[in-house]
Amino acid sequence: MTGDAGIMGFTKAARPRLYEHLVSQILEYVERNKLDRGSLLPPERDLADQLGVSRATVAQALVALEVLGVIRVQHGTGAVLQYRPNTVTVLRRLREHRSRLPEIVEARLGLELQIVELAARRRTDADLQRIDEALAYMRSEVDQGGRGERGDEMFHRALTEASHNSVLAQLMEFIGEMVLESRIESLGQEGRPENSLAAHGRIAEAVRAGDHEAAVAEMRAHIRTISDVELLKDESPE
Incomplete structure (x- = not known):
């Protein structure tokens, strides 16, 4: 040979x-x-x-x-x-995490677009108050130099509650740990907490107005933005 x-x-x-x-x-x-x-x-x-x-x-x-x-x-x-x-274990888990990120984004897109549409149709005054409280909490985190993970989580949970759909709530709970991965990944990027906070404000305005089409459009744009992470764009060093 x-x-x-x-x-x-x-x-x-x-x-x-x-x-x-x-x-x-x-x-x-x-x-x-x-x-x-x-x-x-x-x-x-x-x-x-x-x-x-x-x-x-x-x-x-x-x-x-x-x-x-x-x-x-x-x-x-x-x-x-x-x-x-x-x-060795950490690098293997890191590669698994990177390959899983696009699928997490796809799952969020499928669930959260439905959630925000229903929220715009079904929200109550109590729901709107919880959404406002989540926005205020995230704003406080960001103003203090934090990334706003807790406020971000509160906001998306408040929207889920406003959809008044228990099955969607269970599905979001099921993928909660994976969503946390994408949340940390996205909010860890420079300028992203402020941008996410602004996007949340636009989503909240559409939900408050009962404009389900605008709410879905804003949520779609938001999820596409948060899926744009450096981990997926990084290139091999020469």
Whole structure:
């Protein structure tokens, strides 16, 4: 068998994508410094300097680790390690998460367009009050420099309640953990919390007016925007 024939069954190995490369390096830092649960990672600026990339790129790698539960990002404190990770396992879960994101978006699109249409038709004064409270809560989070995850969750739950459809509510509950992944992924991007808050305001206005067509259009635009995440666009480093 010739040398060429000997490699005919192999395919070219894919180079790791940039976010995988950065996640690996951050995990190597954790291992090298024997960090354990509760340990603080260096600030984004320091990590960016050490890794030779922008702070925005480091931020996306940290968001990916947060989605997987490896770290918890606390406003004003930084990234706190949740457990001692295994690099191979984390990278495998990260690839699974990335491949699952488009399907999560598709599921949200199918469910939440129906939810918001029904909400515009069926909302009560009590429903509108809960929607307003969710908007106010998210606005407070964002004004304080946070990402608004809790307010975002409250808003979408308030819309679901306003649809007065128990089956849709159960379906949203079923995919809740996966929606949380996409929520953290989206709101972790620069400028996204403010944009999402504005989109929520437009959706709420349409629901309040009982304009189900406008409500559906605004929700569709919102979900398409939040599905535009760096994790799905990142390219392999040269």
